[in-house]
Amino acid sequence: MRKWFATHKSTILYTVSLGILLFLLRWLELRFMVIRYALEFYIGAIAIVFTAFGIWLALKLSRPKVNTVIVEKQIFLPRPADFTLNEKELEKTGLSTRELEVLQLMADGLSNQEIAAKLYVSLSTIKTHSSKVLEKMDVRRRTQAIDKAKKLNIIP
Amino acid sequence: MRKWFATHKSTILYTVSLGILLFLLRWLELRFMVIRYALEFYIGAIAIVFTAFGIWLALKLSRPKVNTVIVEKQIFLPRPADFTLNEKELEKTGLSTRELEVLQLMADGLSNQEIAAKLYVSLSTIKTHSSKVLEKMDVRRRTQAIDKAKKLNIIP
DNA sequence: TTTTCGGTCATACTTTAGGCTGATTTTCCA
DNA sequence: TGGAAAATCAGCCTAAAGTATGACCGAAAA
Numbered sequence: 001m002r003k004w005f006a007t008h009k010s011t012i013l014y015t016v017s018l019g020i021l022l023f024l025l026r027w028l029e030l031r032f033m034v035i036r037y038a039l040e041f042y043i044g045a046i047a048i049v050f051t052a053f054g055i056w057l058a059l060k061l062s063r064p065k066v067n068t069v070i071v072e073k074q075i076f077l078p079r080p081a082d083f084t085l086n087e088k089e090l091e092k093t094g095l096s097t098r099e100l101e102v103l104q105l106m107a108d109g110l111s112n113q114e115i116a117a118k119l120y121v122s123l124s125t126i127k128t129h130s131s132k133v134l135e136k137m138d139v140r141r142r143t144q145a146i147d148k149a150k151k152l153n154i155i156p
Numbered sequence: 157m158r159k160w161f162a163t164h165k166s167t168i169l170y171t172v173s174l175g176i177l178l179f180l181l182r183w184l185e186l187r188f189m190v191i192r193y194a195l196e197f198y199i200g201a202i203a204i205v206f207t208a209f210g211i212w213l214a215l216k217l218s219r220p221k222v223n224t225v226i227v228e229k230q231i232f233l234p235r236p237a238d239f240t241l242n243e244k245e246l247e248k249t250g251l252s253t254r255e256l257e258v259l260q261l262m263a264d265g266l267s268n269q270e271i272a273a274k275l276y277v278s279l280s281t282i283k284t285h286s287s288k289v290l291e292k293m294d295v296r297r298r299t300q301a302i303d304k305a306k307k308l309n310i311i312p
Numbered sequence: 313t314t315t316t317c318g319g320t321c322a323t324a325c326t327t328t329a330g331g332c333t334g335a336t337t338t339t340c341c342a
Numbered sequence: 343t344g345g346a347a348a349a350t351c352a353g354c355c356t357a358a359a360g361t362a363t364g365a366c367c368g369a370a371a372a
Binding site for chain 1: 209297
């Protein structure tokens, strides 16, 4: 009910003010006698008033045109945040999960010895993995593997 | 003259239409006799007509309200494009231009020998540079240097 | 003018990375 | 359940990377 009132407020206002105005005119007419030949003036006044009212109403109610300006803002994300693994490329390489794990640790700058320690396996194992990584990625050095993997979005 | 007419077209139109309407009303009044007690109707009609006219006028002439909404659009640039060198961090490291050059080539996966060839210097020189790079960046391996440099935005 | 710094090069050495071969164990799927 | 793939490990060798030291040159700064 309250909501209905809110949405139709302008209509109600219009109706009420119209009624009041008519009453006022009628009252004035009876009070001071109608000057018959001033009818044009009378109507003109009403026309002007209601034109003004219409203008006011229109300006009041007209929806503002929404001009959407899209500002392109470059977002510099912290590097790791925008990483989404390119699974297609990952599949292409044929890297196993363990090999990928080793590759990631390589990219973090760890030596084979450190990777071995981290994964609780021997240096030999990591060497094998690392060799397989290089082979599967078709590169000759770990630095190349890292660069390529990053470009392919295989690692962050 | 024509321009004056163009700019005041609405005013003229308003005046003329007002005149015509008054004449029409007057004519109707004389023609069919004024029903005295229908004055309220008469005025109401005029009020409505001119309110409508006012609304039309307002909508026609008023500048559209422009509500500017700024939408920030995130642009994710391809990796190499979004690089802006962090000069502060670069200064902190104390890397010379040549050393930075070597570091960048390192990050591209080049071996010292390849870097030497590319820069037309000897392997020894690159080894010296590379050692200095590692020393200045406080790391022990080139992979670490690359990782750190990328995180500090010293290289793309 | 002397000092400092960046860049160059070399030698000798150690460490790390990578290649090659071969082996055992585990995991998982057809 | 048998076999392929993955994961593990070892030994041996070469290549590349990294350390240490010293030297030379030229330009710029003190």
